[in-house]
Amino acid sequence: MSFDLEFLRELSETPGVSAYERHVQKAVGRRVAEYGAIEYDALGNLAVTVNEHGSPHVLVTAHVDQIGLVVTHVLDDGFLQFEKVGILDPVLLPGHRVTVHAVGGQVTGVVCRPPTHLLTEAQRGTAPDIRQQRIDIGAKSREEALGRVAIGDPATFWSEFISMGDDLVAGPALDNRAGVYAAVRALELYAAAPGPARFTVATTVREETTFLGAKALAGRPLPDFLVVIDGDFACDYPGVEPDQVRGRFTLGSGPVINRGAGGSEAMFDLARQTAESCQMEYQVKADPYNTNTDADESLALPRLGALSLGYAIRYAHSPYEVVSAADLESLAHLVSQLVGRIGEEPQAAAGTDFFAQ
Numbered sequence: 001m002s003f004d005l006e007f008l009r010e011l012s013e014t015p016g017v018s019a020y021e022r023h024v025q026k027a028v029g030r031r032v033a034e035y036g037a038i039e040y041d042a043l044g045n046l047a048v049t050v051n052e053h054g055s056p057h058v059l060v061t062a063h064v065d066q067i068g069l070v071v072t073h074v075l076d077d078g079f080l081q082f083e084k085v086g087i088l089d090p091v092l093l094p095g096h097r098v099t100v101h102a103v104g105g106q107v108t109g110v111v112c113r114p115p116t117h118l119l120t121e122a123q124r125g126t127a128p129d130i131r132q133q134r135i136d137i138g139a140k141s142r143e144e145a146l147g148r149v150a151i152g153d154p155a156t157f158w159s160e161f162i163s164m165g166d167d168l169v170a171g172p173a174l175d176n177r178a179g180v181y182a183a184v185r186a187l188e189l190y191a192a193a194p195g196p197a198r199f200t201v202a203t204t205v206r207e208e209t210t211f212l213g214a215k216a217l218a219g220r221p222l223p224d225f226l227v228v229i230d231g232d233f234a235c236d237y238p239g240v241e242p243d244q245v246r247g248r249f250t251l252g253s254g255p256v257i258n259r260g261a262g263g264s265e266a267m268f269d270l271a272r273q274t275a276e277s278c279q280m281e282y283q284v285k286a287d288p289y290n291t292n293t294d295a296d297e298s299l300a301l302p303r304l305g306a307l308s309l310g311y312a313i314r315y316a317h318s319p320y321e322v323v324s325a326a327d328l329e330s331l332a333h334l335v336s337q338l339v340g341r342i343g344e345e346p347q348a349a350a351g352t353d354f355f356a357q
């Protein structure tokens with residue numbers, strides 16, 4: 001199976017703000033239902049397993065939630081106050097369209113922005129703090145607004161999934177729906193020709209806020225090996241330099257294999273060997289102290305070894321994030337092949353040979 005543009009489009013455009021991931025998890029569930037029984041935990045983490053009775057057990061995770069907003073208060077004049085969910089730059093909002101995901105359906109709004117003519121010189125080129133910004137949904141009163149939205153309703157940027165040339169795609173929430181795509185595709189590839197290993201994919205919740213979904217994995221049967229997938233900041237566009245992102249990561253140059261705090265040296269080495277045996281281009285990222293992903297919460301869970309893998313992404317945490325379709329498909333193949341290698345060479349993955357040197 002080649003790159004599935006429509007599946008990534010569905011993942012990108014389905015809303016799932018951190019703590020409100022139900023709809024996008026349902027989209028994942030529909031895709032993987034044919035491969036095994038779907039399990040949910042109380043937080044909303046989803047898990048599905050291929051080759052349930054195989055050994056060793058390899059767990060691959062990718063967080064499914066996205067950044068966004070949440071309605072905190074409705075003013076008497078019908079304007080909405082809100083707070084950010086996750087790391088979001090306030091300058092991205094004024095004058096732009098947003099969608100409030102209310103129980104009764106989607107409500108369109110515009111984030112207020114006075115005309116430039118009325119701003120002071122100090123205000124031009126800046127944005128108010130999130131808590132001073134407001135959403136206009138066209139309501140004339142608090143009562144009218146509360147008939148359409150409720151306190152605690154999530155909101156997202158209004159943006160759509162688009163293709164950019166032969167390989168690049170752009171859209172909302174590609175951090176980390178692109179990682180979810182790669183994890184699910186890896187499961188499908190492995191299911192077509194399973195090896196000895198038991199392979200579980202878990203799409204986790206709340207990474208952008210508390211890492212709570214990853215923390216909850218400790219309540220599941222612990223895997224032997226763990227792979228965490230998330231995006232890595234690209235530096236192939238103006239304004240970002242390699243020293244800011246711990247290396248030179250470019251779209252179209254293959255998966256990113258993390259080395260250092262992102263996992264064990266043995267797992268890194270096996271992933272590198274697997275990529276090279278597949279004649280696959282790849283990139284290496286040094287993690288001197290943390291990854292700023294679910295890996296920081298879950299790498300201690302597996303009994304034998306763990307690894308972080310990624311893909312280069314431009315403009316993370318903005319309305320349009322950009323990734324390479326070829327990178328995602330390569331990442332899926334790398335994960336599938338790596339799970340196969342772990343099943344055949346668990347001692348190498350666990351570092352038995354490495355520590356004996």
